[in-house]
Amino acid sequence: MKFNLTSIKRLVLLVGVLFFIIPQSLMAQKQKPQNLRTYDNEPYHFGFIIALNRMYYSFDYKDNYQTTPISGSLIPKTDESPYYNRDYTYFTRSITPMRNEGFTVGVVGNLRLGKYFDLRLIPSLSFGTRTIKYDFYKLADLGNMANKQNTPFSIEKSIFSTFVELPLQVKYRSKRLNNIAAYVIAGGNFKIDLASQKKDKTEDDVINNIKVKRTDLAAEIGAGFDFYNGYFKFGIEAKMSIGLLNILDSQNIIYDTSLKGIQNRTFQISLTFE
Numbered sequence: 001m002k003f004n005l006t007s008i009k010r011l012v013l014l015v016g017v018l019f020f021i022i023p024q025s026l027m028a029q030k031q032k033p034q035n036l037r038t039y040d041n042e043p044y045h046f047g048f049i050i051a052l053n054r055m056y057y058s059f060d061y062k063d064n065y066q067t068t069p070i071s072g073s074l075i076p077k078t079d080e081s082p083y084y085n086r087d088y089t090y091f092t093r094s095i096t097p098m099r100n101e102g103f104t105v106g107v108v109g110n111l112r113l114g115k116y117f118d119l120r121l122i123p124s125l126s127f128g129t130r131t132i133k134y135d136f137y138k139l140a141d142l143g144n145m146a147n148k149q150n151t152p153f154s155i156e157k158s159i160f161s162t163f164v165e166l167p168l169q170v171k172y173r174s175k176r177l178n179n180i181a182a183y184v185i186a187g188g189n190f191k192i193d194l195a196s197q198k199k200d201k202t203e204d205d206v207i208n209n210i211k212v213k214r215t216d217l218a219a220e221i222g223a224g225f226d227f228y229n230g231y232f233k234f235g236i237e238a239k240m241s242i243g244l245l246n247i248l249d250s251q252n253i254i255y256d257t258s259l260k261g262i263q264n265r266t267f268q269i270s271l272t273f274e
Helices: 005-027
Strands: 044-061 089-098 100-112 117-121 124-139 153-173 180-193 215-228 233-243 259-273
Touching (some): 044 089, 044 124, 100 153, 100 259, 153 215, 180 233, 215 259
Antiparallel strands (some): 044 100, 044 259, 100 117, 124 153, 153 180, 180 215, 215 233, 233 259
C-alpha cells in the first residue's frame, strides 16, 4: 500500500498554520458574550454539509514496468485512438494521476461523548472525476530499442464517480474562545460508487480504461474551526481521505498491465451548518 506523502504533508502544514495563526489572533480579542452557550451540552444535534473535493488515484506500479513490453493485442478492439497500431509493441513511459474538482453534500449527525469529544456520522453523496494521463511509445521492431516509430504520445482517460459515503468520525474540540473553537477529527469512511463502469464495456466485455471496484474503505484525518452564531453553528474543515483497499479490477489490457494496485485519494474543504 502506497501513501501520498506529499498530500499528507500539505494537510499537516495547513492544519499547523491554521492552529497557530487563528488562536494567536483570537487571543488579542476582548472577551465577548458567548452565543449558544449550552449548545455543546446537548446530547445530540443535526446539520448539513456542503464541500468541494479533489479526487485522484495513487498507483502501485509493477517492478520494471517502464521496460516491460506490452503487446498491441492488449489494446481493446474498440479503442480507436489514432496512436495505436496493434501490430506494434508498446512501452509505458509514465502513468500520472490528475486531480479534478468535485463536490459533496451530506447530513451531519453529532452525538456528544464527553466535554470535548463527539461522535459524528455524516452520510454523504460525493461527485467527482478521476483523470489518468498515460504516456506510451511504440516500437515496430522489439529487437531494436532505438527504432522508435513515433515520439512518445499521451492519452487521457477519465472515470466519473458518484459515491455514497458513510464517514464515522471522532471529533476532539478545544475549549471555546469567545465564539470560536478549533477541532481535529479522525475516523473511517465506507464508500460505494454508484456510477458503475458496466455501461462502458466493449463487445469484448472490457472497458477502454482501467476498471475499478465499486466499494472502498478509507481512513480520514482533518481539522477545522467552529463558529458559534446567534442561531446556528458554522464550521470550516479541511480533510484528507486515504483509501486503504486496492480497488484495481484488472482486465489485462494496455491501461492496467503496468499496475499492481490503485488506491483512492480525496482532499476536501467542507462547510458545516449545525
